[in-house]
Amino acid sequence: xxxxxxxxxxxxxxxxxxxxxxxxxxxxxxxxxxxxxxxxxxxxxxxxxxxxxxxxxxxxxxxxxxxxxxxxxxxxxxxxxxxxxxxxxxxxxxxxxxxxxxxxxxxxxxxxxxxxxxxxxxxxxxxxxxxxxxxxxxxxxxxxxxxxxxxxxxxxxxxxx
Amino acid sequence: xxxxxxxxxxxxxxxxxxxxxxxxxxxxxxxxxxxxxxxxxxxxxxxxxxxxxxxxxxxxxxxxxxxxxxxxxxxxxxxxxxxxxxxxxxxxxxxxxxxxxxxxxxxxxxxxxxxxxxxxxxxxxxxxxxxxxxxxxxxxxxxxxxxxxxxxxxxxxxxxxxxxxxxxxxxxxxxxxxxxxxxxxxxxxxxxxxxxxxxxxxxxxxxxxxxxxxxxxxxxxxxxxxxxxxxxxxxxxxxxxxxxxxxxxxxxxxxxxxxxxxxxxxxxxxxxxxxxxxxxxxxxxxxxxxxxx
Ligand SMILES: Cc1cc2nc3c(=O)[nH]c(=O)nc-3n(C[C@H](O)[C@H](O)[C@H](O)COP(=O)(O)OP(=O)(O)OC[C@H]3O[C@@H](n4cnc5c(N)ncnc54)[C@H](O)[C@@H]3O)c2cc1C
Ligand code: FES
Ligand code: FES
Numbered sequence: 001x002x003x004x005x006x007x008x009x010x011x012x013x014x015x016x017x018x019x020x021x022x023x024x025x026x027x028x029x030x031x032x033x034x035x036x037x038x039x040x041x042x043x044x045x046x047x048x049x050x051x052x053x054x055x056x057x058x059x060x061x062x063x064x065x066x067x068x069x070x071x072x073x074x075x076x077x078x079x080x081x082x083x084x085x086x087x088x089x090x091x092x093x094x095x096x097x098x099x100x101x102x103x104x105x106x107x108x109x110x111x112x113x114x115x116x117x118x119x120x121x122x123x124x125x126x127x128x129x130x131x132x133x134x135x136x137x138x139x140x141x142x143x144x145x146x147x148x149x150x151x152x153x154x155x156x157x158x159x160x161x
Numbered sequence: 162x163x164x165x166x167x168x169x170x171x172x173x174x175x176x177x178x179x180x181x182x183x184x185x186x187x188x189x190x191x192x193x194x195x196x197x198x199x200x201x202x203x204x205x206x207x208x209x210x211x212x213x214x215x216x217x218x219x220x221x222x223x224x225x226x227x228x229x230x231x232x233x234x235x236x237x238x239x240x241x242x243x244x245x246x247x248x249x250x251x252x253x254x255x256x257x258x259x260x261x262x263x264x265x266x267x268x269x270x271x272x273x274x275x276x277x278x279x280x281x282x283x284x285x286x287x288x289x290x291x292x293x294x295x296x297x298x299x300x301x302x303x304x305x306x307x308x309x310x311x312x313x314x315x316x317x318x319x320x321x322x323x324x325x326x327x328x329x330x331x332x333x334x335x336x337x338x339x340x341x342x343x344x345x346x347x348x349x350x351x352x353x354x355x356x357x358x359x360x361x362x363x364x365x366x367x368x369x370x371x372x373x374x375x376x377x378x379x380x381x382x383x384x385x386x387x388x389x390x391x392x393x394x395x396x397x398x399x400x401x402x403x404x405x406x407x408x409x410x411x412x413x414x415x416x417x418x419x420x421x422x423x424x425x426x427x428x429x430x431x432x433x434x435x436x437x438x439x440x441x442x443x444x445x446x447x448x449x450x451x452x453x454x
Contacts, residue, residue, distance in 0.1 A: 002167065002168045002287050005169065007280050021166070022167055022168060022212070023163065023164045023165065023166050023167060024168075025163070025164075025199075027202075028163070028211050039195070044162060044163065044200075044203045044449075045199075045200035045203050045204060046196060046199070046200050046263075048266060049264070049266065052266050058240075058269045059265060059266040059269060060266050060270050061196075061266050061267065061270075063199075063203070064195050064196055064199040064200065064203075065195060065199070066169065066173075066195070066212075068169050068197075068214075069192075069195070069214060069216065071171075086440070112265070112266065115265065116265075125451035129351075130352075130387045131264075131265060133264055133350060133352045134263065134264025134265065134266060134267065134352055135264075
């Protein structure tokens with residue numbers, strides 16, 4: 001059916017039921033239906049990374065996933081990561097190092113950087129650049145973003161040592 | 162842009178997916194990871210009436226060694242190729258290639274079956290499975306058929322798959338540590354589609370290739386198993402032998418020009434890759450520069 005379909009999912013830990021058209025992307029569902037506008041939409045074909053979110057703990061492009069495909073999944077957006085404090089230190093480092101200007105890329109950058117830091121606690125700059133290679137920033141020139149991620153990694157390693 | 166309206170069906174089994182495909186013919190499209198299909202739909206290059214989502218089918222998941230064969234389910238994601246112990250042991254080429262596919266968020270959803278069915282000539286995995294002597298297992302309502310990887314790719318985005326068929330698995334000999342591998346590609350940025358690339362498998366005895374398969378990608382309308390490899394097999398490779406093989410390679414190639422590279426640049430890069438590959442596999446750094454023209 002082209003008709004709307006029911007979906008049940010977790011959004012930032014909260015159970016949610018909705019009825020959506022099959023063509024609705026997960027990005028648009030989050031932004032338009034749930035008003036979670038921290039997930040940004042740039043290219044809508046997977047290239048820019050602004051729409052990056054977490055699905056069942058793994059980062060994905062929300063512009064390339066349908067809301068109906070998220071049935072039964074646990075979705076985490078920048079609002080969730082921000083409210084829980086999970087990325088508070090990363091956010092502070094971004095601010096301190098001027099790793100954002102217009103902020104359009106920032107939610108995707110933060111989620112992708114946090115994904116790297118979970119997998120590899122003290123990545124070198126090349127590894128940081130590689131993990132962030134799918135996230136475009138049109139303002140900063142990336143240097144400050146890599147600085148902020150590197151500084152956060154070192155600070156976290158220091159704390160856990 | 163946004164995709165045009167379509168209907169969506171979550172397949173409950175392979176049989177159910179095949180029924181849906183049979184009922185809707187070429188108006189339906191299979192949805193696996195969506196990492197090629199969704200961009201094409203959002204760009205309105207494609208607007209199927211029905212998406213048959215096979216993403217949840219456990220039958221199509223998993224990597225296993227059965228007898229002497231490595232069997233990789235169609236829904237194995239690029240990230241799974243990076244993590245699988247079986248792949249690391251028996252087909253490390255796939256692991257190396259997967260690291261060059263797109264970016265982490267895309268590798269978390271894109272699948273082996275989707276990449277092969279999509280058949281982008283710049284894709285890494287089609288060339289790898291041709292090099293690895295793989296067989297593609299395809300299911301239709303009438304039963305299963307097996308297609309050699311070398312017969313599967315027919316052109317740009319074209320394969321031997323029929324609209325009512327599902328790619329279910331890829332099988333290849335489980336080689337263990339018997340072979341040596343080489344993988345390299347040129348791309349403007351890590352994760353971009355290649356401008357030119359080479360995946361190779363070799364058996365080396367006494368400093369000579371007793372077997373060599375060279376799979377070039379992004380230099381033609383489908384992966385190319387280069388006949389130039391025969392010039393390098395069972396001979397002592399000298400700069401002259403290598404130059405002769407490189408000349409043969411250039412004659413075999415029919416690269417396209419696009420905004421990334423001209424056909425001449427692609428031919429040049431393919432030769433550079435060939436020299437690097439032979440030098441690396443034979444551990445003869447002299448050959449990489451020695452054969453330069
Ligand atoms: C920004 C970006 C960069 C990328 N870079 C690269 C790259 O460098 N190299 C690379 O190789 N790929 C790249 N990709 C594509 C990615 O690898 C895709 O995952 C892959 O091409 C398709 O796999 P999928 O599972 O997402 O398939 P889908 O998008 O779901 O499907 C692709 C096509 O195959 C068909 N199909 C899928 N599964 C089956 C099946 N089991 N049986 C029959 N038909 C099937 C679909 O109907 C569709 O026509 C990139 C994608 C993006 C968005
Ligand atoms: S909007 Fe999803 S990657 Fe650009
Ligand atoms: S801060 Fe403007 S795009 Fe990155």
